[in-house]
Amino acid sequence: MKAAVIVSPGSNCDRDVQVALRQSAGSDPIMHWHGDANLPDVDLIVVPGGFSYGDYLRAGALAAQSPVIREVVARANQGVPVLGICNGFQILTECGLLPGVLMRNAGLKFICRDVDLRVEATDTVFTRDYVNGQIIRIPVAHNEGNYFADDDTLNRLDGEDRVAFRYCSPEGAVTAADNPNGAARNIAGILNEGRNVLGMMPHPERLADAMLGGTDGRPMFDGLVEALATAA
């Protein structure tokens, strides 16, 4: 599998994703500078977390205008899997690949902690190694993770089974108390119509190593490597 990680000025989880991909794939992804519109042919594009352009103006808004992002959108429309994590999710909504927006956390504070997620869709290259309804524990670390979309959009996401992850209790109950940021319908991650673009606020790359306190994020990278190795 050949993967590319898009590096914007202010990306800061690019290395973390690089490490997770290397661990699962056995080879390094391409670290691709945002200003270079010539994106090589790859099987997977990752838009990592961080504070692209300092999150000035609006999280992800400036990075969505980077030369490479036009190419990312084109590839996504051709079916290339695109994974946006945290700031990457924000960029994917800002560039229109995913619907809705990420607003400031309801508590108005940055929040970094492990959260429980219920896996809601497993028929994707990102989530195929999870079991439907599985509860996984990985961290969030964000200031703007409060997912919002109008009711029609939310109904369509639900109706088309495009919610990939929801914040939940350790037992899997989707409650307001287990929603860290006020996201609509406890949404932590969503898919595009083609199911080849996933945006999520939690960080699977941060708990893919037992030494760091958990490995629930690892199946995402293992699954991608398996799926995309077969495809290639």
Added chain:
Amino acid sequence: MNETTPTITPEIVAEHGLTPEEYERVLRIMGREPKMTELGIFSVMWSEHCSYKSSKFWLKKLPTEAPWVICGPGENAGVIDIGDGKACIFKMESHNHPSFIEPYQGAATGVGGIMRDVFTMGARPVANMNALRFGAPEHPKTRHLVSGVVAGIGGYGNCMGIPTVGGEMNFDPSYNGNILVNAMTVGIADQDKIFYSAAAGLGNAVVYVGSKTGRDGIHGATMASAEFDDDSEDKRPTVQVGDPFTEKLLLEACLELMATDAIIAIQDMGAAGLTSSSVEMSDKGGVGIEFDLDQVPVREEAMTPYEIMLSESQERMLMVVKPGREDMARAIFEKWELDFAIIGRVTDTNRLVLKSGGEVVCDIPVPPLVAEAPEYERPWVPTPPSPVLAAADALAGIDISPTEALAKLVASPDLCSRRWVWEQYDHMVMGDTVRRPGGDAAIVRVHGTDRALAITTDCTPRYCVADPVQGGRQAVAEAWRNLTASGAKPLAITDNMNFGNPERPEIMGQFAGCIEGMTEACLALDFPVVSGNVSLYNETNGTGILPTPAIGGVGLIEDVNDDLTGTGFAARDDAIVVIGDTAGHLGRSMLLRVFSDSQSDAGAPPPVDLDAERRNGDFVRDLIVNGRVSACHDVSDGGILVAIAEMALSGGIGADILPPDTGMPALAWLFGEDQARYIVTSNAPDDLLAAAKSAGIPAIVVGTTGGAVLTMGDGNSISLSDLRNAHESWLPDYMAVV
């Protein structure tokens, strides 16, 4: 300020914080009346903040050497050898005055400044820590300050993508008008890629990179060198404004350039900005520097040389670049969308020469500017000793069961959970945070290796005020103990000396006492000081803070897979063992602070026996490294029972505690704060006790892990869930009040 100001009046001299004697010295060095820019440069370079004029005499006494020390105090940060050709570069620095005036920006730029100190030496920062002191919780400004400082620290570190992995926070009324914000950064570099600040090479380009220079922070260093009064709010314009995004770009651009061989010298622009960076580079290199100030990238029009030289705009660096490498260096900074300007050259004159509009506006001989900076051996008086309180006297009037006392102590401002704070810090980015905040020390893996650094910040100011010598010892010993309890070999410290007005002999007495105690502890524990910072004049209207020598300690874990033991109880039916002597010392204890009306913050602090510290700690570390204990925690504020409660909460396992029959009051045994103690758990306690006995180490079994309750035998018990609620709720509840 106007460049054409004709004469320097005594008023102008006083406004610049220089005494008449100091100004006489300026006249002697210059051989003429200084121009305004020159006066400004003398003013900031000779400020307490930059010159350490009151503290230098004492700082020289601190031990700074060990075989693993690569660079001690004097550079931007200290450097130690951590094996495999890697170096750990670290320092702690205060941003107290600005954080009180404008908490978000003050704290944020404190974090930004200390990170620059570390990456200017070639290290990638891998962890941030902090030591925070606030006023009484009931003081009307405290909430606002806590909220702003925490958000500011998080705002800067989170954006940079450097994890903030731990710290400490205390409340005391003495900080009502002077909070302390001490920020520490730890970085890792290759030993053959460490950068220093000595300029060299006649004619080489001096390059300015980073943000443009604005009018912010002018005279910040001078502001931080004076007491506050009722008008301190008016000093807000002296606080800088941070831009962590630009600093992230600066970090990546500098590290990219450092991977080449283009840099001869590099120095960040911190306090006193372009002035102190250029003076340090030329002084250390024994050369002169000449600038054309018209080339300095500026944010505003018509900035005077005085303003350019004294601005403390953030996110800027000064470098000397090898001839022929300028274009390559420029390309890297342009890629990162940062300013890159050749603003001057290295000369052989030993003078700092500044030109503006073709005119020389400053021409100062650098060696006397640095070497003849004032140094004072200020008068001092030792702190009078406090009486040692007998346990029975200390406990007079306190009628409370141990579990009631515990529930209230773990919910007290100084001992409650700091989760509300550290959940606002990204403590996991970079993917190497092995031990997250909340334990004895944070543990951060050295990327791509099995080694790890243990990091802690510690100080107990209520001990220091009662007995500065014991308090100084204790601060160093507790840092050493926290690293030891994590299984690390303690290597070195950075110190952040926060005190009141040094012109008062009793304050200098506190300073001298703390230095004496720290020196003794550093020597006894092979734990040298490699970097540090002094913040004086933490006073408002003549009332000083508690003396607060904050210690940042770094230790090494050789193999993070094997040598790690957690703080939390790890298994049921393990024996709970106290290592070290328990005498039931209650003077200055948290128990008295929370429960005693008459003896709150009274008495002598617990004495620190450095031989016992060393023996007990070395013994405990061996147990951990050899896998003979299942959990370990040091005993500090709140004594044995608070330590056991923290281990129970962390592991989610209760304990049955059986205090030994010692004859001392139960509350003294449970809550006394005797030093040099640890709690460990083991499933083979007999072996452990035998090993302790043969090593001459006091060790005693005091209970067993298990269940979901802490019990003390006679039906005196509390559930972990009640304890957790008490521990977790105080801070969020307090901060939720609008």
